[in-house]
Amino acid sequence: MxxxxxxxxxxxxxxxxxxxxxxxxxxxxxxxxxxxxxxxxxxxxxxxxxxxxxxxxxxxxxxxxxxxxxxxxxxxxxxxxxxxxxxxxxxxxxxxxxxxxxxxxxxxxxxxxxxxxxxxxxxxxxxxxxxxxxxxxxxxxxxxxxxxxxxxxxxxxxxxxVGAGSALKLCVNQGLGVMAAGVGEALRLGSALGLDRDVLLDVLGATAYGWYLAQKRPMLDAGDFSGTTFSLDLMAKDLDLAVAAGGDLPVTSACLQAARAALDQHAGQDYAAMTAHLAG
Ligand SMILES: NC(=O)c1ccc[n+]([C@@H]2O[C@H](COP(=O)([O-])OP(=O)(O)OC[C@H]3O[C@@H](n4cnc5c(N)ncnc54)[C@H](OP(=O)(O)O)[C@@H]3O)[C@@H](O)[C@H]2O)c1
CATH class of the missing domain: 3.40.50.720 (NAD(P)-binding Rossmann-like Domain)
Incomplete structure (x- = not known):
């Protein structure tokens, strides 16, 4: 073979x-x-x-x-x-x-x-x-x-x-995109409420966001997204595919916009940059 x-x-x-x-x-x-x-x-x-x-x-x-x-x-x-x-x-x-x-x-x-x-x-x-x-x-x-x-x-x-694997994969990555965006907005909310960022991240790490933060917190703490595993470019591509395939997906569409906005500064970098972009 x-x-x-x-x-x-x-x-x-x-x-x-x-x-x-x-x-x-x-x-x-x-x-x-x-x-x-x-x-x-x-x-x-x-x-x-x-x-x-x-x-x-x-x-x-x-x-x-x-x-x-x-x-x-x-x-x-x-x-x-x-x-x-x-x-x-x-x-x-x-x-x-x-x-x-x-x-x-x-x-x-x-x-x-x-x-x-x-x-x-x-x-x-x-x-x-x-x-x-x-x-x-x-x-x-x-x-x-x-x-x-x-x-x-x-x-x-x-x-x-044929197509069923790709359909499932879009659903998987839709979840990743929403997670990355959700943590970003939670950080923005926490900042508006005057919370300590480290305490907030510790607490969020024990919630539904825990899986994401276990992987991405080091990058978020360092503010350095150059150690790319899954690029922001790929995330934007996948959210775009999901929106194109799924029709009326307002949350996913907002995540796509966030990923595209973050690309201006973070092309080629890890998709966790989307979280930082939304966190402000
Ligand atoms: N990274 C992850 O964590 C991950 C996880 C699951 C699934 N995926 C998916 O797996 C695929 C690959 O991901 P990756 O992280 O390996 O991406 P990557 O590092 O960005 O590599 C992309 C590859 O595609 C090639 N390529 C791009 N445009 C091309 C074109 N027009 N013609 C021929 N080759 C082209 C690139 O070639 P050059 O070297 O010439 O640019 C490179 O070999 C993507 O579909 C991604 O969504 C990625």
Whole structure:
């Protein structure tokens, strides 16, 4: 089995590393060259174009920015992939795009599942991500050996036909966006009420906001969001996808506006910058 892995960003490079650790053949491609880190020293073949990555691959994993980047890359994948190749799209893209991409793939005799991941760089490094798979049962079965390399067995599941994984993933990230915004406004409220910020954060840490603050409080305390795990840019993209898919979502729409406003100062930084932006 040869795996082609396209997209070596923060998540992709960690997920691809597990393919090598399992002893499989791995070919990697990234739009910007030179991002393969130690994968090549560990045995991966880095290639300069998509055609060379996919032409001899049984499985092709996409871990790109969003639906627009998949729309750019997929046609070249489909031009050069062997019929029957399985494309596993782990990019967060939204359900409609997933269904479009599956139809394009089917027209080329290529199989497609959407398999977005839940969890960030820590679980990606540990191989304990959640994986939400939309696709035909047989395609899911065929994807499983690879998905189990970066997903925790109990958290890898087929959740429906193509698009279902992406739909769930938007709901997951909607929650993250609301959480980041909610903490920001709680901090603003606390400040208006004259509360001590540290005391407030301690107390909020033991509430429903605890999960978020356990991860992001060090960044919030330091006011430094450069140690990005999940970028504000990705959060804005996902909230935009959620609003586009969900119609009347006033709270999510407000969070999207907050994320976009924070991007002016914090592009490329962690999405926790959205909290600081709202906190003022
Ligand atoms: N980070 C997380 O915690 C996390 C968690 C779960 C899911 N996700 C999702 O997983 C995906 C990857 O996330 P990430 O954090 O790894 O993102 P990232 O670090 O920003 O990497 C994005 C990747 O997409 C590539 N790319 C962007 N536009 C492209 C285009 N037009 N054509 C080809 N390649 C393009 C980039 O290539 P260049 O190097 O050339 O820019 C890079 O390899 C996203 O869909 C994200 O929403 C992320």
């Amino acid at each position: 040869t795996t082609a892995f396209l997209g070596l960003g923060r998540m992709g490079i960690l997920m691809a590393g597990h393919v090598l650790s399992a002893g499989h053949d791995l070919v990697v491609w990234n739009r910007t060259a030179g991002r393969a880190g130690d994968l090549v020293a560990r045995g991966a073949r880095e290639v300069a174009n998509v055609a060379d990555a996919v032409s001899a691959a049984d499985r092709v994993v996409l871990m790109l920015f969003g639906p627009d980047s998949v729309r750019e890359v997929l046609p070249e994948v489909l031009r050069h992939a062997q019929p029957g190749t399985l494309v596993i799209d782990s990019t967060t893209i939204g359900p409609e795009a997933a269904r479009d991409f599956a139809a394009l793939a089917a027209a080329s005799g290529v199989r497609y599942v959407d398999a977005p991941v839940a969890g960030s760089t820590g679980p990606a490094a540990d191989g304990t991500l959640g994986v939400l798979v939309g696709g035909a049962p047989q395609d899911y079965e065929d994807a499983l050996p690879l998905l189990h390399l970066w997903g925790a067995p109990e958290k890898v599941r087929r959740v429906g036909d």
